[in-house]
Each structure stands twice: as structure tokens, then as C-alpha cells.
Amino acid sequence: MSDSEDKESKTEAPSDKKVRDALEKGNIPFSKETPIFASILGILLVLSFVAPSSTKFLTERLSLFIDRPQDFRLNSGTDAAALFQALSLEVSSFLIPIVTILAGCSLAASIFQNTPSFVSERIRPQWNRISPASGWSRIFSRAGLVEFAKSLFKFGTVTIVSILLLRSEQHKVFNAMFSDPTLIPELMLSMAMRLVSAIAIATIVLVAADLVWARFKWHTDLKMTPQEVKEEYKQLEGDPMVKARMRSLAQDRARQRMLAAVPKATFVIANPTHYAIALRYERSEASAPIVVAKGKDLIALKIRETAEKHDIPVIEDKPLARSMYDHVEVDRMIPPDFYKAVAQILFYILTRSK
Incomplete structure (x- = not known):
């Protein structure tokens, strides 16, 4: 591309970052x-x-x-x-x-x-x-x-x-x-x-x-081409594809840690195939059950499979599973609103085990 064509393509006003970089370099x-x-x-x-x-x-x-x-x-x-x-x-x-x-x-x-x-860039030897x-x-x-x-x-x-x-x-x-x-x-x-x-x-x-x-x-x-504006935005905000990939990797690692914690659960509340919440309750650890894992669709099936593999009770309660999925967080105690319903399930499991 010739210099004239390059200048004609620079139709965007210089960004604040472009101006700051120019001033720092002595331009x-x-x-x-x-x-x-x-x-x-x-x-x-x-x-x-x-x-x-x-x-x-x-x-x-x-x-x-x-x-x-x-x-x-x-x-x-x-x-x-x-x-x-x-x-x-x-x-x-x-x-x-x-x-x-x-x-x-x-x-x-x-x-x-x-x-x-003082700008060292101005005194740096340059071939041009x-x-x-x-x-x-x-x-x-x-x-x-x-x-x-x-x-x-x-x-x-x-x-x-x-x-x-x-x-x-x-x-x-x-x-x-x-x-x-x-x-x-x-x-x-x-x-x-x-x-x-x-x-x-x-x-x-x-x-x-x-x-x-x-x-x-x-x-x-200092004017910029549309492509330069996009590249600068990517540098400042991060490449959307890279950010999405990193977010996906983080979610995968979180799911793996969550599934690895399912064997420690006391019981699982499930909506047969769509939702599953794994809870752990030990009086010495916390005053209320703690959510060790939650998921829907494929993750829910993985939670159920892991629970059944380790002989962990799976209680099917569609309304409760759906409601809890939207309001509980992993590694946190359940909200007080669910104390009564979960206590009834705990009483049922303990009674059945005896």
C-alpha cells in the first residue's frame, strides 16, 4: 500500500492512548x-x-x-x-x-x-x-x-x-x-x-x-485506520475471542473442581434430568447445609451419575431443585428460605438410613 493510500485510509480521529503514546515518544x-x-x-x-x-x-x-x-x-x-x-x-x-x-x-x-x-526516544540513533x-x-x-x-x-x-x-x-x-x-x-x-x-x-x-x-x-x-482502532480496542479491552476462550477454560476448571467435590456431598436434590444441587451437611462444619455442586442438563446428569456411583442419596424434587438452582451459590450455605424444605429431606434421609 502506498503512503497516499495509507493516509487516505486514516479516517478516524486519534484516540487518547495514541496521543499519549505520541507525547511520551517526543512526537x-x-x-x-x-x-x-x-x-x-x-x-x-x-x-x-x-x-x-x-x-x-x-x-x-x-x-x-x-x-x-x-x-x-x-x-x-x-x-x-x-x-x-x-x-x-x-x-x-x-x-x-x-x-x-x-x-x-x-x-x-x-x-x-x-x-x-526529557524523551530518550528523540536522541536514540535511527537509520531513517x-x-x-x-x-x-x-x-x-x-x-x-x-x-x-x-x-x-x-x-x-x-x-x-x-x-x-x-x-x-x-x-x-x-x-x-x-x-x-x-x-x-x-x-x-x-x-x-x-x-x-x-x-x-x-x-x-x-x-x-x-x-x-x-x-x-x-x-x-496521528489519525488511525478503522483496523487500528479495532486493534487498539482489543489491546485495551482484550481480544473477545481470547477472553471467551479464557472464560471457557475457567468455567471448565470450576466444573471439574465442583464435580470432584460431589463425592463429599451428603445428598443431591434433583429435577430428574434438568437440575441437580449437591449439598453437604456436617454439624461440625457449618450451621446449615453447604452447596458443593450445582448444574443443569449435562452437568446435572454428571452430578447424579457421580452421586449414584458413590452411593449418595438423590432426592427428586422438581420445584425445590429449580428454585434452589437460581438462588444458591457453590461453596456457600443455603439461604434461610430453604432451611425448612432441606431439613425435611435431611430428616427423611436420616430416618431411612436407620
Whole structure:
């Protein structure tokens, strides 16, 4: 069956178990565009609040290397290492806030979509991840075409926004060639902020659409065929054929134990061929007779045959046998309603035996 035919046959909504299993395996709806959008917002935050002051501070510190080079000794390897360490600290103090903001934005975008959890299945090596055939099929699948369309949209958006911005700012760029060089960083920062802001606004629609698409595709991929629904139901509730077979085996074992207990009975009450109840009465065991076996039709005949084989009295009483069959349970004392009738039978058997 081809993939298209298999997808067409998946007409049933995913069950709760199918959804839980997917989540446990790390198969979650995830929009790749949301972290990218969050990173763009992070860059905008950096350009707006961090870059102006940090860049100015870093520029002032690094300008010392140019304005006062005599203050830095390079007479030995130790001096070079100390200079490199000082330079690394200055650059790190500039980069750490930027990296922290960008990482925080990306992490927040992931948490916004799904609750974080560790799933070993996601990091387990799988051949289809590196298989050329699998990769080729993913590229030309519907999901691959959607990713290609999103890439085209992003490329076109960035290109158009950049061209429009540069055209609107071209006179400022040309004038900067004849103005104070110290104003160029401020101009570049202003243009970068406008560019990033425009890109962020333009990609909002893409991000919203991708969020909807990711959840729609995830739900569609989890759909089940009618056969899968039946198989899952069998797993949850048990295969009806297996359950019936197990129930039959349990009943057979119960009948065997019951028939094995008939020789211990004191007497049997029977409706000649349809019902039979074997009772045992010993004053030292219980205050009332105990049902050791009961059955109808073939089981009733087996009880009678076993009783006759072991010289156990069989008393034929159609109404009593029929009524007791519906109200007594094996290995339990008879209900009080039958005390009088059974006592009369016991008196008859004891009298006859004497």
C-alpha cells in the first residue's frame, strides 16, 4: 500500500492512548518558525536596549588599544596572555547579555508551544534520519513542500523589506560619507532596528499560520485506520475471542473442581434430568447445609451419575431443585428460605438410613 493510500485510509480521529503514546515518544506539535520569530524579537531587544550602551562601552575600551598602545607591554608570552585575557573579558561582557537574551527568547518560544520534558526516544540513533532514501522522500513530501514554501516566503520577505529600507535610507547613507565618522555606528544601529522590526512584523502572519499548520499536521499524522482502532480496542479491552476462550477454560476448571467435590456431598436434590444441587451437611462444619455442586442438563446428569456411583442419596424434587438452582451459590450455605424444605429431606434421609 502506498503512503497516499495509507493516509487516505486514516479516517478516524486519534484516540487518547495514541496521543499519549505520541507525547511520551517526543512526537509533539512544534512550529519551527516560532523560535526563529522569537530570535528576531530577541535581536530587536538587543538592538533597542543592550547594543547602544554595550557597543559604546566596548568601543571606548577597545579604543585604548589604538589610542594608547604604549600602555600594553608585549615583552613576553606572559604579557601576551594577560593582554588576550583582558581582551576576552571585555568581549565576553559584551556578548554574554546578547547570547542570554537570544537563548531566553528561543527557550520561551519552545516552552510556549509544549511543556519541556526529557524523551530518550528523540536522541536514540535511527537509520531513517541519515538514510538518503528517507531524506529524499521527506524533501518531496507534503511537509517538505510546505517547508520549501515557507523558506521562499521568508527569503522574499527579507529581500523586499531590505530593498525598501535601503531605498528609503539611501540619502542618509550617502550623506554619512561626508559627515562625522562617529555618527556612522548610530546610523547603522538605527537602520538595523528598522530592518529587524519590519522583518518581525512581516513574519507574524507566517508564524501564526505555521503554528496552526504544525498542530493540524500533527493531528492528521496521528489519525488511525478503522483496523487500528479495532486493534487498539482489543489491546485495551482484550481480544473477545481470547477472553471467551479464557472464560471457557475457567468455567471448565470450576466444573471439574465442583464435580470432584460431589463425592463429599451428603445428598443431591434433583429435577430428574434438568437440575441437580449437591449439598453437604456436617454439624461440625457449618450451621446449615453447604452447596458443593450445582448444574443443569449435562452437568446435572454428571452430578447424579457421580452421586449414584458413590452411593449418595438423590432426592427428586422438581420445584425445590429449580428454585434452589437460581438462588444458591457453590461453596456457600443455603439461604434461610430453604432451611425448612432441606431439613425435611435431611430428616427423611436420616430416618431411612436407620
